[in-house]
Amino acid sequence: MAEQTGEAVVKKFLYVNRKAPYGTIYALESLEVVLIGAAFEQDVSLAFMGDGVYQLTKGQDTRGLEMKNFSPTFRALEDYDVTKLYVEQEALQARGLTEADLVVPVEVVSAQRMAEIMENQDVILSF
Amino acid sequence: MKLGILVNEGPYTHQASDTAYHFVKAALAKGHEIYRVFFYHDGVNNGTRLTVPPQDERNIVKRWSELAAQHKLDLVVCIAAAQRRGLMDAAEAKRNGKDANNIAPGFRISGLGQLIEAGIQADRLVVFGD
Numbered sequence: 001m002a003e004q005t006g007e008a009v010v011k012k013f014l015y016v017n018r019k020a021p022y023g024t025i026y027a028l029e030s031l032e033v034v035l036i037g038a039a040f041e042q043d044v045s046l047a048f049m050g051d052g053v054y055q056l057t058k059g060q061d062t063r064g065l066e067m068k069n070f071s072p073t074f075r076a077l078e079d080y081d082v083t084k085l086y087v088e089q090e091a092l093q094a095r096g097l098t099e100a101d102l103v104v105p106v107e108v109v110s111a112q113r114m115a116e117i118m119e120n121q122d123v124i125l126s127f
Numbered sequence: 128m129k130l131g132i133l134v135n136e137g138p139y140t141h142q143a144s145d146t147a148y149h150f151v152k153a154a155l156a157k158g159h160e161i162y163r164v165f166f167y168h169d170g171v172n173n174g175t176r177l178t179v180p181p182q183d184e185r186n187i188v189k190r191w192s193e194l195a196a197q198h199k200l201d202l203v204v205c206i207a208a209a210q211r212r213g214l215m216d217a218a219e220a221k222r223n224g225k226d227a228n229n230i231a232p233g234f235r236i237s238g239l240g241q242l243i244e245a246g247i248q249a250d251r252l253v254v255f256g257d
Contacts, residue, residue, distance in 0.1 A: 009247055026135075026257075029168055032207060036239040040247065123246040125133070126254050 011122035012043045017052035019127065021071065022062060027055050028070055030127035035073075038080035045084035045121075046077075047114060048106070053091045056102040074104050088114050129160045131249030133242065135256025137169035138187035139180070144173050147255040148190055155198055162249040163201045164191075165242045166234075168256070171214045174204045176231035188231050195233030202234045203241045 015034050019026040037044065048056060055071065062069040077083070085106040092098060092108065099108055109117065118124060132151060136143035151161055166173050178188045195202050204214060210223070216236050220228040230236065246252045 011247055013243075013246060025168060029208060033167075033239050033242065037243045040240070040243045042243070042247065123252050124254070125242075125246070125252070126256075127135070 008041065010041065010043055012045070012120065013037060013123045013125065014045045014047055014118060014121040016047045016049065016118075016124060016126040017055055018050045019055075020051040021055040021060065022065055022067055026127045027052070028068075030125075031070060031073055033125060033127075034077070034082060035080065038082055044082050045086060045117070046082065047086045047088070047117065049088045049091050049114065051091075051095075053087055053095060053097060053102075056085075056087065056104060056106065057097065058101055058103050071103050077104070086114060086117055128154075129162050129248070129250045130154055131162045131245030131252040132164040133245075133252060133254045133256070134164065134166050134170040134173060135168045135254065137172035138178065140169075141257070143255040143257070144170065144187055144191075145185075147253075148187070148194070150253065150255070151200070152194065161198070161200055163203055163241065163245040165245055166202070166204045167208050167239075167242065169208075169212065170256070171204045171209045171212055174202065174209075174231050174234035175214055175229045177229045192231050192233040200233070204230070204234050204236050205242070206236050206238055209236055 015030060017030055021027045056074060060069050060071045086109050087106045088111055089108050090111050132147055134144050134147045138144050173188060173191060180186050194200060215225055215228040216230040217228045219236055
């Protein structure tokens with residue numbers, strides 16, 4: 001699956017986000033990997049499943065938690081050429097959410113389609 | 128096969144580090160190459176030499192250090208995650224004005240780029256965590 005373009009190897013990287021944005025640090029530190037990884041010019045996609053879909057919801061207010069609201073960072077991903085964001089339909093539905101509740105444009109996919117997307121990757125980093 | 132390893136959980140609380148250790152040992156025994164073991168999230172705590180577990184328990188940190196020495200493993204602790212959690216080598220302690228360092232033998236502190244590079248260079252990147 002990895003493509004050889006000249007000297008550089010371009011692999012398909014998928015970051016799987018499964019955790020709520022706050023409560024644990026996984027979501028924030030996952031985003032840090034995505035941002036650093038962007039410099040490596042790989043073929044990057046992000047997947048949001050389970051409580052991970054909450055990472056993208058609009059209107060997050062973290063002042064009471066004394067934590068940084070990092071949801072605006074997802075809007076900056078486009079500047080890093082990270083534009084493939086897949087959100088699991090079942091996860092949205094189970095939480096009463098729709099695409100309109102999210103801070104960035106995404107592709108909503110079924111769990112089955114998500115499995116196919118995963119199947120096509122070279123590297124999957126699951127957080 | 129050339130393998131990259133990612134350990135996302137700290138020692139003792141979670142089994143991820145134990146499982147990663149046994150996986151790495153078994154892979155080496157089968158003749159596979161371990162390109163790098165990268166420690167992220169609370170996984171960075173696998174790299175502190177100040178752990179003193181009870182004598183009748185496995186010493187997770189020492190075990191990693193010994194395996195690294197035996198097989199010249201590249202054990203890399205994420206610098207950003209390490210700074211949050213108080214894991215320092217001498218240079219980082221000095222740079223941040225801290226009075227001590229605690230990194231265990233065989234570990235080194237570096238950036239997240241080392242994780243991405245492991246993903247690119249290794250045939251498989253295997254993630255251990257929740």
